[in-house]
Every structure is written in structure tokens, then in C-alpha cells.
Amino acid sequence: MLLKMHLVSGRAYSGLLGRQGSVATCLRRGNSLIKPPLCRNVSLSSQRCTIMSSWIIDKYGRNDVLRFTKNMTFPILQFPNEVVIKVHAASLNPIDVNMRNGYGKAALNMKRDPLNLKSRGSEFPVTLGRDVSGVIMECGLDVAYFKPGDEVWAAIPPWKQGTLSEFVVASGNEISHKPKSLSHIEAASLPYVGLTAWSAMNQIGRLNQHNCTGKRILIFGASGGVGTFAIQLMKAWGGHVTAVCSSDASALVKKLGADDVIDYKSGDVAEQLKMLPLFDFILDNIGGSTENWSLNFLKKWSGATYVTLITPFLLNVDRLGVADGMLQTGVTVGTKAIKHLCKGIHYRWAFFTPSGPSLDEIAELVDSGKIQPVVEQVFSFFDVPKAFLKLEEGHARGKTVIRVTNK
Template sequence: MHTRISSCFIHKMVKSRSLLMRCMYAVSIRGFAKATIAQPRHSTTGNMMNAWVTSEFGAPMVKTTMRIPEVSNTKQLLLKVKAASVNPIDTIMRDGYGRTIISVCKQIENKSLAPLSFLPFIGGRDCSAVVEYVGQGVSKFKRGDEVMAVIGPTYAGSHAEYVLARECWCAPKPANISHIEAAALPYVSCTAWTALVSVARINARNAYGQHVLIHGGAGGVGTAAIQLLKAWNVGKLVATCSADSFKLVSSLGAKPIDYRSETVKDELRSEGPFDVVLDCVDSELARWSDNVMGIWRNSVHVTVVSPTLRETDSYGILFGFASTAMKYLARSVDPAWNGRWFAYAYFAPNEECLNFISRQLGNGKMKAIIDQTYSFNELPAAYEKVAQRHGRGKTVVDFDKH
């Protein structure tokens, strides 16, 4: 029994680490595929754009005039941003969160032996945009197409008038939705997809009959996860949220439970056991909910709040990964005795996910949950709003709003 549990610990730890490495691969190694044929200069070459830039960690963002980036890879697109969301990750990356791993990824991408700076930083991990220019190897899009896109963490973000993206980071924007709606879903959907599909192994083929609990059901990742699971006809779906978010969560198809209620644990016990727990908040209640997972049913608790980036920022790559592994083992001991598994999940661009949500939005089977919109000039206020972590749905910047 001890040997079995120890081997399962190792398997799950390696799985989480390998997932992070695959995510790093997804946003970095493909950068080796640099253009072997020089890209022709396009009409925006040498032109200027506005972007919100952080030049020092913790310093205020400054609206800056800078050159429009040039396509340097045959599979890149230059996008003219029409709307972009603000995610919690943006608000902490401007303070340096993730700088160690992202700098290493940049080195790999650029085949550089010298360290590459995390600064200057431009936030924005997704957007809705119009294609301005395409690399010679791009086959799915052309100039003038409307797309929804995620932006990998090694790239300058979408809180600028123009942004570069890879072809596999883009999907067609449905004609029946606005740019604001299209900008709200790519990043959070890819994050939820990684947690559910890549880690928890739940998908359209096996979701029926499974019971899922989501902590943070009214947030961006939570609302995206609920809609993905409902599209796959999941058996039971329960989500914790505040009482004033009940209407939203119910409208998406999940049973809401007030995480502030004195009876919340009893309510969760009565709804369980669960096959999958998705933690979007890293709360004491989320950690306790191991107790309402199925016993020896291969149930899994997956969290999108991992210590990996924080630990590597503090201790470097080697010791940061070692520290994360120790935290993972400590977190996994108790649930493993009952055949309950724990894992971390990380955002990674996913073309299959983007095309799926594009179809769902086009068919009216998925919707963007917009909490508040801001103009491009109001972007710092949008950051401050998102940093409070109490939003219902997404905060989106409308570049056409004045």
C-alpha cells in the first residue's frame, strides 16, 4: 500500500511538472521556427502606436508611443486590437510575477545565452482584433479578418493598439458577437480547458455522469469552466460563489452555493461526492473540499492557483521547482490516502479550445460574461478594479470607446 501511494505521488508530481513544461513548450519552443525567408515590409512598418507600458516593477503604467511591432515569423500575424480583457494575472505580472520562468522562455525562444529582460512589460493575454498583416506561412487568416486570440506570456500583450500573435493562438470571431464579447473568453477558456481536459481528463466524450465542483464559479475562469462543462453534458455541476452571484451562476447551468454561509460545508457534503474539483481561488474552503471527493474513484482536485511562478521568482528555476515539488507533496499526502489526487494546472494557448469556443459563441451556446468595460485611456482604472478580485465575469477594454 505504501509503495502504491508513493508511486502515485511521484506519477502525479511528474504529471504536473510535465504539464508546466508542455505549457512552456507551447509558448516558447515553437519560437525556434523562425522565418527562414525574410518577411516583406508591410504598410505599418516604422509607424507608431500607443501602448500601456510598465518600465519598472511596481511602477504605474504609462501610456507610451512606440513602434508597431513587425512580423518576424512566417506563422505570425499582426493584429489591430479592437478590445482586450484585463485578467488578474495582468495585475500581478506588472509587479514582476512570473519574470524568472518567462525570461527563461524568452531565452529559449530567441536562442539566446544571455538573460532577456522581463521589462518593459505590456499586459493583456487575449483580445479581439482585425488582422492587419500575416506572415508568409499563415494559411487560415488574411488581412481584414476578425479574430479572437490569446497572447502567449513571452509576447508583448494586447494592451496596445497592435499586437503580434501566432496563427495557432487565433480563431475566427463569430459575426454575431461584438469585439467586446469576443475579447472576454480566450484566456480564461484556455485556462479552464487546460485544467479540465489536460489535467482532470474530462471532456465531451466522458463528462456525462460525472459530478464537478467549481470554487470561484462567478469569476472569469469559473464562468468559462461552467459553460464548457454544460456543453459537454456533465452529470452534476455545483459552484461556490457569493450570494449576489447566484443568479449569474444559475443562469449558466450550475447550482450555486454561498461560500460565506455557515452551512457551506454541510451543503457541499450533501451534494457530493465529486469526481472533479476545480479550484479557481485557493481558499481554505477549496482545500477542505478534498473531503467531498469520491474515495478510490480516481477523483481529482485541480487548482489553477499554483505556487510555481512565485517560487521560481523567489528562489530561481532549480530551487523554485524543488520548492514547488515539496509543496505539492505536502498538499497531496492526506487526499492520497483515500485515492484522491491533486494537481496544478497552468494557462497555455490551445487552438482546439479557441475553435471550440468560437463555434459555441457563433451558435449562441456560449456567452461572454461582461462585468464592466473601460476605454483604452481608462486602462489603469481597469487594472485597479480587477486587482480587487471581486468581479463577476470579465473586465474588458474597448479600444473604440472614448
């Protein structure tokens, strides 16, 4: 019966596994039960931890909606390709602030587990946090490349419960072995921004280690998490990088490898860019009016590409509904792409894409010394609201990291 259910439905099989066969967070070494230090309410009959500490929201709003709880239900494996990770460190990204405020809720609810949504009546409680570095506690039956005790890192998609928690569930294809050269604090600063930059520059922009040498790259918003990663990635692949940031971040971006630095506070950026040769690629982390003039600094009819991370997709779906929002988004991107293609320029949108294999490649760059984490500030697990306030101040110089456990 169990085998039949596994063949028909991973969900049905994994549900039985969660009730009957799961060791969840309690590993067994010989005949001794090993209980994680923060785990409470352990049922000796099932040998499973049942609750954990998390930061959650029960409604959308400002920072006061963040709530610490010691009674969050422990995550179980719903699919055979999932793992449970004990979170050692997490980090915050602008999307966490936006999601706390309700940004993207319509589109994200489309992707969330419909059975859980129906049983709870809404998406709440929601756990924020996308980045994780930690240790695998349990693996599903289909997980082949990882085992309990492995140190891993990952970026959890925004439609899943996040990492501001003692434990989190991730798919096996979302995780990667943590770079050996990094601590958990350092490793937690990289996955989400790294995969976002990788998606924009490699998957969408078609840049790689074989074709970047000598290419001129312009990066707007160069001192933030995505920007600091993108600078290092382009330098690792042999590109020439011009970084746009404020003067107080110039030392940082130069240290990371930027060849030229444009201070947006010292005068009109467009006027400063006129003094430089044209570019092969632009990564825009800023959006707004920047898009109106920045494409003029790309080489025409040479395959030059502009990629922006600021897109209206989630806003359109929130405002117009799923069907109309997707239609409006398609019309917008199609119109812009055709308009700029007629001028000899490729116009593209990019989004974060979870990918364990891409993290494998990033880990190799990290362990070879070509990419370094940029951690601006570390907060304790009990100071998560302070970390959100820090992130909302803007003008990031790298990442804001949460130390979830001291182990």
C-alpha cells in the same frame, strides 16, 4: 540567399522580411495604400507604420507604474508563422495585476526573447494584457489558415508583449477565427479564461462531451471569469454543476446553468457541502485553506479528480531561482499527488495553455449558443488604469474589457 536563410533560421529570414518585404499595418488595395486610423509616422519609402499607442510598464509596482505612450515601436514579424493583429478589444485578468506587481518575472524572463532582453538590458518596457479580439493586418509566409482582414481572437502567452496596444503579434497556432455571433468586445472577454478552464477540465481533468453526462462538478470561485466559463462548459457537456460564490452572484451563476449554489458568506461551506452528494470533479479557483478540506467531498476510488489553478510554481522560481524553484515545485506537486492517490483521489495542477485549436472548439460552442460571454464592465483605451483598479477590487462578476478602437 533569402531562401537559404529561411531554411536555416526562421528568425534570420523573418528579420529580412521585416526590413524589406513587410507591409506591417498598411495594407494595399490595388494601388492605394490603406492606413489604419490610429497609425502614425508612416514611412512612404518602406510603406510601414513605425510607432503605435500602448500602455506599458517600465518597472514593477502598483497602478502608478502604468504609462501611456504614443511612441511604442510597431511590432514586426520575427517568425514566418506569426501574424500582426489590429487590436479592437482586449480584457484584463488577475495575471495582469500580478505581472504588473512583478509576479513570475524570473520564469517569464526565461521564456522571453533572449536577443531582445540582451539588447534592452531588461524585459522593459512590458505591455500587459493577454486577451485580444481584432483583425489580421499581416501574415507570415508559413501562415496557411488565415489572411489579412480575418477577424480573430486569441490569448497571448504572458512571456510575450501583450494586447493593451493598438497592434500585437501572435503565432498562427495561438489564434482562431472569432465567433461570428460575438462582437469584438464580447469576444475579448473569453480567450484567456476559456483556455484556462479548458486546460483544467479537458486537458488535465480529462472531461469532455462524451464522459460528462451525469457527473457532479464542484466549482470554487464560480462568479469570476474562469468560473463563469467553466459552469457553461460543464453544462454544455451534460454535467451537474455546484457553484460556490457569494449570494449577490447567485442569480448570475444560476442563469449560466449552475444546478446548486453554495453561498460562502452564509455559513461554513464545508458544512453546506455535507448536505449534498459527493463529487466527481472539483475545480478550485480559490486555493488557500480550501485545498485542505475540499478533497473530502470527492468520491473515493472512482477516478474523481481535484484540479487547482492556484500553484506556487512562479512564486517558487521568483523566490528560489530557476533550478531550486522548479525542484521545489516538483517535490510539492509529487508529494501531494501521491498522498491523495493513496486516498483514491487524483490531485492535479493546471495552467493557462495558449491554443488556437482549442479556441476553434470554444468558438463552436459559442456560436451554437452553449457558451455566452460575461462582461461586467467596459473601459475605453484611455482608462486602462481605472480598469486595473476595478479588477483589484475583487469579487468579479465576469470580465473587465478594454475597448481599444471604436471601429
